Amino acid sequence: MLPSRPKISHHLLYLLGKPQLRAGAFGALSWAILFAVPVSAALGEETDIVETVLVTARKQSEDLQKVPVPITVLTGQSLVETNVTQIQQLPLKVPGLTVTGSNARQIVFALRGLGNNPTSDGLSASVGIYMDGVYLDRPGMAAFDLTDVGQVEVLRGPQGTLFGKNTTAGAVTMTTLSPEFAYGVVGAVRAGDMGFHQIQLAITGPLSDRLAFRLSGYDTDRNGYLNDIYNGSHLLSLHRKGLRAQLLYRPGASFSLRLIGEYGRQQDSSGASLLYSEGPSQSANPTFVPYGTWAKNLGVTPILDPTLLESSQNSPQQITERQYAITSLATWQRGPVTLDSVTGWRDWRYEPHIDGDYSGADVIRDNGAINLDRQFSEELRLSETLSTFHYVLGGYFFTRNIRGDSFTLFGSQYSQGLGAIGNSSLNNGTSHTYVDISNQSYAAFVQGTWQFAPQWNLTTGLRETYETETGAITRGAFTGASGPVPPTLAPFSGDISTSEWTPSALLSLDYDVGGSMLIYGISSYGAKAGGFNPTVPPVSGGTFLPVDTLKVKPEQTVDLELGVKSEMLDQHVILDLNGYWESVADYQTSALQLLPNSERKLNITNVGAVHSQGVEVDLTAKLFSGIRLNSSLTYNDAHYVTFANGPPVEGATALTQDLSGRPLLLAPRWSFYAGLRYTRPVTAGISAYVEGELTAKSGYYGYIDDSAYSRVGSTQIENLQVGLAIDRIDVAIWVRNVSDQRTFAPVFPAGTGAGGYFANPGEPRTVGLTLRYAGE
Numbered sequence: 001m002l003p004s005r006p007k008i009s010h011h012l013l014y015l016l017g018k019p020q021l022r023a024g025a026f027g028a029l030s031w032a033i034l035f036a037v038p039v040s041a042a043l044g045e046e047t048d049i050v051e052t053v054l055v056t057a058r059k060q061s062e063d064l065q066k067v068p069v070p071i072t073v074l075t076g077q078s079l080v081e082t083n084v085t086q087i088q089q090l091p092l093k094v095p096g097l098t099v100t101g102s103n104a105r106q107i108v109f110a111l112r113g114l115g116n117n118p119t120s121d122g123l124s125a126s127v128g129i130y131m132d133g134v135y136l137d138r139p140g141m142a143a144f145d146l147t148d149v150g151q152v153e154v155l156r157g158p159q160g161t162l163f164g165k166n167t168t169a170g171a172v173t174m175t176t177l178s179p180e181f182a183y184g185v186v187g188a189v190r191a192g193d194m195g196f197h198q199i200q201l202a203i204t205g206p207l208s209d210r211l212a213f214r215l216s217g218y219d220t221d222r223n224g225y226l227n228d229i230y231n232g233s234h235l236l237s238l239h240r241k242g243l244r245a246q247l248l249y250r251p252g253a254s255f256s257l258r259l260i261g262e263y264g265r266q267q268d269s270s271g272a273s274l275l276y277s278e279g280p281s282q283s284a285n286p287t288f289v290p291y292g293t294w295a296k297n298l299g300v301t302p303i304l305d306p307t308l309l310e311s312s313q314n315s316p317q318q319i320t321e322r323q324y325a326i327t328s329l330a331t332w333q334r335g336p337v338t339l340d341s342v343t344g345w346r347d348w349r350y351e352p353h354i355d356g357d358y359s360g361a362d363v364i365r366d367n368g369a370i371n372l373d374r375q376f377s378e379e380l381r382l383s384e385t386l387s388t389f390h391y392v393l394g395g396y397f398f399t400r401n402i403r404g405d406s407f408t409l410f411g412s413q414y415s416q417g418l419g420a421i422g423n424s425s426l427n428n429g430t431s432h433t434y435v436d437i438s439n440q441s442y443a444a445f446v447q448g449t450w451q452f453a454p455q456w457n458l459t460t461g462l463r464e465t466y467e468t469e470t471g472a473i474t475r476g477a478f479t480g481a482s483g484p485v486p487p488t489l490a491p492f493s494g495d496i497s498t499s500e501w502t503p504s505a506l507l508s509l510d511y512d513v514g515g516s517m518l519i520y521g522i523s524s525y526g527a528k529a530g531g532f533n534p535t536v537p538p539v540s541g542g543t544f545l546p547v548d549t550l551k552v553k554p555e556q557t558v559d560l561e562l563g564v565k566s567e568m569l570d571q572h573v574i575l576d577l578n579g580y581w582e583s584v585a586d587y588q589t590s591a592l593q594l595l596p597n598s599e600r601k602l603n604i605t606n607v608g609a610v611h612s613q614g615v616e617v618d619l620t621a622k623l624f625s626g627i628r629l630n631s632s633l634t635y636n637d638a639h640y641v642t643f644a645n646g647p648p649v650e651g652a653t654a655l656t657q658d659l660s661g662r663p664l665l666l667a668p669r670w671s672f673y674a675g676l677r678y679t680r681p682v683t684a685g686i687s688a689y690v691e692g693e694l695t696a697k698s699g700y701y702g703y704i705d706d707s708a709y710s711r712v713g714s715t716q717i718e719n720l721q722v723g724l725a726i727d728r729i730d731v732a733i734w735v736r737n738v739s740d741q742r743t744f745a746p747v748f749p750a751g752t753g754a755g756g757y758f759a760n761p762g763e764p765r766t767v768g769l770t771l772r773y774a775g776e
Helices: 008-016 023-036 076-081 087-092 291-298 414-421
Strands: 071-075 097-100 108-111 127-131 149-156 170-176 184-192 197-206 211-222 226-228 238-252 255-268 274-277 318-334 337-353 364-385 389-410 430-453 456-475 492-513 517-528 555-568 573-594 600-624 627-642 670-683 686-697 715-726 729-736 744-749 757-761 766-775
Touching (some): 076 149, 087 097, 097 744, 108 127, 291 414
Antiparallel strands (some): 071 149, 184 766, 197 211, 211 238, 238 255, 255 318, 274 757, 318 337, 337 364, 364 389, 389 430, 430 456, 456 492, 492 517, 517 555, 555 573, 573 600, 600 627, 627 670, 670 686, 686 715, 715 729, 729 766
16 A cells, blocks of 8 residues: 655645646745655655756766756756757746747847847857757757757856857757667657647667667657738748767777767748737837838738737748758776867758748748858867866867858838838849858867865866957849839948957855855856958948948956855755856847938947846755655846947937846846656556646846837746656656747847837647657
C-alpha cells in the first residue's frame, strides 16, 4: 500500500488546473510550499533531492551552485518533458529573457531589457548565441527546432571575458547531445490543433570501439493562426525540417574529436503582422497621414481589434530559410593540462516575400531583405587545474561575409493612400539596395580562479578584441517610375569601414559558507563593437550626406552583481538570489526616425546612457516524493538615463523627443515563472503525472517611442499537461496558453509612409498529444 500524501498536494493540483490562476496566487503557492509545510512532513523517506546540474559557464564542467555567475539552466530532459521545441518558447521559462521577431532574420534575444534591437547586417547582437561552443553571428541561425539538445544555459550580465564577441547583455549557450558507445534511440511524435504535427528522432551507437555516431532529425508543420480574411489563408504558419549527423572519435582517455554536420530548412508565412493601433487620428504635422485617413483614401476597412487575430493581406506571404553547418570539437588532455579546439562554419540563406502594407490594398506588393551569410570561427583554449588555481587562456578568430538585397516593390495605389503628399511616380516601381559586408574579429583572453584561503576564491579575467568591418553599399536605379523619382531613391554607391579595439574585464570574489551556501560579488566591464547602418545615407539639400553618418559607435557596459546560492533542507531546496546594476554607455538601439527632409528611415543609433537594475530569485524544491517545483521571479528597472534625441510619437511635429528617464522597450518591470510537476506510481512500471506552468509579465512598451499606441498590457500564459509513463513510453495530453491570452511583441510603426502601429502576435491556445519513446 502506498503511504498517504499530505492533503496539500491535492489542493495544489486543483489550483494548477484552474485557467483563472494568477501570478500572485502561484507566487504565494511557491513560498507556501517552502515555508508553510512542516519540515518533518516534507522530508519523508521517499523524497528526492534536487539533482546536481553541471554547467560550462567558465569553459569547464562545474556544479551550478559553485559557479559565481547568475545562470538559468534548462536541461534537455526538462525541455522534452514540457514540449519546448522552439527558441521562441524559452522566455516562458526564463524571466528576464525575451525572444522577439516575426521571422528568422528579425529574431532578437535580450536579457534584463538590454539587446532589444532589430537585426542589422552592419551590427551584431548584444546577447551572444552559441551552439556547441560556436558563436552564431545571426540570431536567425538559431531558428531551428530544439531537437536532441543536452542543455541550454542562460548567462546574465556581460560575459565578454570568456565568450567575447558581443555579449554585453549576456549569453545563451546551447549544447547538443553527443554520440554514445552504446546503442540507443529516442523519439517523439506530437500532434495538435491548427494542423500541428511534429516528428523528432535520434539514434546513437558505436561503429567500433573508438568511433561512435549519432543521427537526429525533425520535421515540424503547423498551420497559421493569423486569419487572412482577404483570401481565407492562415498566416504565421510553421514548416521546418532538419538533420544533424555526428561522429565521435575517442582512441583513448587523452583525446577526443567530435564532428557535427547540420542542415535545416524553413519555409512558412512567418513574416505577417496585424494592426495593433491606428495611432493618432490627427496631427499638426503637414507631412503626416493618419492611418484612418490612409485607409479611407484606399477604400480599406481596417481591422481594429488585434485580439481577433485577423489580417487582410492580398500579396503572397512567404519566408524561406536554409542553413548548412559543420562543427569540430577536439580535446587533448595531458595530466592537468587540457587543450580545446572549437571550429565552426555556417552558411545561412534567408529570402522573404512580405506584403509590406499588411492590407488588401495594392500599396507595397513585396519587400524585405535577402541575406546570404557565411561565417567561420576558430577558438583555441589551454586550461589547467592546480591545487589552488585554475586558469584558461586562449585565442579566437572570427570572419563572416553578408551579401544582402533590400528591396521594395511599390503597388499601383502607393500614392493614393498618402493623398496630397503622395508621389505617383513611385507607383508600380521597384527599388533595390545591395550590400556586401565583411567582418573580422581577433581576440586573446585569459581568466583564472585562485583559492587564496580555504573558503575564498578570487577570479579575474581579461579579453582584448580587435574588429574590422568593411561594406559596399549600392542602390540601383529605380525602375518602373512614371515620372521624376525623389532624391531619397536616387542611385548611390559608397564604401564604408570601421576598426576598433573592444576590451572586456572581470573581477569576482566568492565565499563558500560550509558547502551549502555561496556568496559572490562581480564587477565586470564589457564592450560591443560599433558598425554602421547598411543602407543609403539620408539626403539633405538634394544630396546624400557623407557615408560616415551611417556609423554607429561601440557600446560599453559596466556591471555589478551581488548574489547568494544556497542549498537547504539537505538539498531538497535550492534558493538563489542575485541583485544587479548595469550601466550602458552609447547603447545601440533602433528607431524609425523622421529626417530633416521629412523622410522616415529605420536606423540604428546610439543612446546616451541606459541603466538596468533589479533582483532575480530562482527556487527549485523537492519537498514531497514525486513533487518538483521550479520558480523564478525577476524585478527589472531598465530605463534610459539620457536619450535627448529619441524618436517622436507618430504625427509629432518635432523631429525628436526626450526619452530620458523613460523605460526601455520590451522591458517589463516584473516577470514570474512557476512550474509544478507531480508524479505518482500507479502500478509496477507505470506512473502518472500532471504538470502545470505559469508565466506572467507586467506591461511594457512594444516600440521605442514609449507611446500609448505601442503599450502592451500585462500578460500571463498557463500551460497544463497530464500523462502516463509506461516503461520506456510516455504519453501526454497538453494545453498551451490555457486561458488563450493574447501577446504582442514587438510593436512597430507602419512602413507605408502613413500612421498606424503593427505587431507580431503570439500563439493562441493550442491543444495536443505527445508520444515519446526512449530505448536501447
